[in-house]
Amino acid sequence: MDYLVRGFELLAAGPICDTCLGRRFAKLGKGLTNAERGRAIRILWAMENGTEPAEPDRCWVCDGVLTRAVELARRALELVRDYEFETFLFGVHLSPYHEAVEAFLKRRFPSPWAEPLQRDINRALGRAFERLLAAEGRNATVDFRHPHVRFTVDLWKGGIEVHIAPAYFYGRYRKLVRGIPQTHWPCRECRGRGCARCNYTGKMYPTSVEELILPAFLEACGGEGGHLHGAGREDVDARMLGRGRPFVVEVERPRRRRVDLAAITERINREAEGKVEVLDLRPAPPDLVRRVKDLRARKRYRALVAFSSPVEGEALQRALRGLVGEIRQRTPIRVRHRRADLVRVRRVYEANGKLLSPTEAEVEFLCDGGLYVKELVSGDEGGTHPSLSELLGVEARVTELDVLEVLDDL
Numbered sequence: 001m002d003y004l005v006r007g008f009e010l011l012a013a014g015p016i017c018d019t020c021l022g023r024r025f026a027k028l029g030k031g032l033t034n035a036e037r038g039r040a041i042r043i044l045w046a047m048e049n050g051t052e053p054a055e056p057d058r059c060w061v062c063d064g065v066l067t068r069a070v071e072l073a074r075r076a077l078e079l080v081r082d083y084e085f086e087t088f089l090f091g092v093h094l095s096p097y098h099e100a101v102e103a104f105l106k107r108r109f110p111s112p113w114a115e116p117l118q119r120d121i122n123r124a125l126g127r128a129f130e131r132l133l134a135a136e137g138r139n140a141t142v143d144f145r146h147p148h149v150r151f152t153v154d155l156w157k158g159g160i161e162v163h164i165a166p167a168y169f170y171g172r173y174r175k176l177v178r179g180i181p182q183t184h185w186p187c188r189e190c191r192g193r194g195c196a197r198c199n200y201t202g203k204m205y206p207t208s209v210e211e212l213i214l215p216a217f218l219e220a221c222g223g224e225g226g227h228l229h230g231a232g233r234e235d236v237d238a239r240m241l242g243r244g245r246p247f248v249v250e251v252e253r254p255r256r257r258r259v260d261l262a263a264i265t266e267r268i269n270r271e272a273e274g275k276v277e278v279l280d281l282r283p284a285p286p287d288l289v290r291r292v293k294d295l296r297a298r299k300r301y302r303a304l305v306a307f308s309s310p311v312e313g314e315a316l317q318r319a320l321r322g323l324v325g326e327i328r329q330r331t332p333i334r335v336r337h338r339r340a341d342l343v344r345v346r347r348v349y350e351a352n353g354k355l356l357s358p359t360e361a362e363v364e365f366l367c368d369g370g371l372y373v374k375e376l377v378s379g380d381e382g383g384t385h386p387s388l389s390e391l392l393g394v395e396a397r398v399t400e401l402d403v404l405e406v407l408d409d410l
């Protein structure tokens with residue numbers, strides 16, 4: 001009965017509440033609250049000493065913070081009044097007083113069964129918060145990993161900070177016209193300030209996939225900003241066809257999380273006027289952003305290719321067969337200023353095509369994600385090997401490129 005001796009020592013040390021007393025023995029027994037554990041020890045102590053087992057109205061350990069939980073929870077709720085959420089979490093910064101008490105307890109009243117004070121405060125705040133919500137007919141549960149709202153209570157300064165987690169939505173986009181970048185691209189000349197080159201828009205291109213998709217989400221969610229995270233990106237001058245490219249939209253500080261995705265789809269597709277289309281919208285877990293960004297899916301491309309001199313049909317077929325297999329590709333010259341310069345090995349699985357004229361062909365490739373198709377055709381001054389140009393012995397360049405399909409399993 002070692003713990004009883006320790007419990008009695010604590011009771012003799014000064015006024016302590018049931019919860020703070022019981023917390024020193026939190027790992028004893030199952031299905032008990034710390035208040036119940038503390039109460040049990042206090043009753044035995046009263047029997048031992050012939051006194052009344054009354055809980056004192058103050059406590060030198062928590063200094064009354066546990067009884068202030070309801071008031072703190074009420075303030076927390078006011079902070080998120082305008083926000084829709086289904087999950088929450090409280091975190092606590094102890095005051096220097098509480099930290100000193102915790103250290104003192106550990107030294108003078110050591111217990112292998114103890115729990116930290118934070119845990120009881122977090123629990124008390126969480127329970128009070130749930131009860132306040134229930135009184136309004138609302139419902140939310142604690143989520144330790146990805147809470148929609150997270151409160152940090154500073155017991156020293158008395159402040160409460162709230163972090164509203166972004167809302168995430170998965171979808172796929174089709175880009176039906178050329179000349180649209182995936183995301184907003186600041187003007188190269190003025191870096192976004194506005195100049196004659198960009199017609200004072202600050203942008204290289206009048207719009208982007210992101211600018212065509214994001215506003216409908218921001219408005220529906222009442223968000224304060226957001227991003228479109230694409231699973232890779234096609235060139236500005238390439239179309240994105242088939243079932244489209246996967247993306248995740250992230251909406252910052254959303255006021256609403258349950259939104260009508262059918263209405264958002266309809267609005268985007270109407271307002272993007274045949275430039276961009278979205279499909280398969282659904283709510284997404286936060287970790288899908290990483291998975292979408294890291295996606296290395298195979299892709300099917302169609303390209304129109306121009307040759308510097310006439311090519312025979314037979315030679316084209318031989319060259320295309322020669323492209324199937326491993327391709328060693330150095331980072332293309334055109335992206336070397338923003339990507340690490342290294343040689344990657346990527347695979348071409350299928351290469352088919354036909355001549356449209358002696359100096360023009362239409363070709364289709366099925367290849368690994370991350371393979372640059374324009375360079376697969378041109379050779380990129382020897383950076384890509386083998387290449388269509390190298391195998392044909394004439395200069396070749398892509399004049400039109402379409403992504404026909406992104407073959408992922410998202």
Ligand SMILES: [Zn+2]
Nearest residue numbers: 017020059062
């Ligand atoms: Zn206490």
Ligand SMILES: [Zn+2]
Nearest residue numbers: 187190195198
């Ligand atoms: Zn400019």
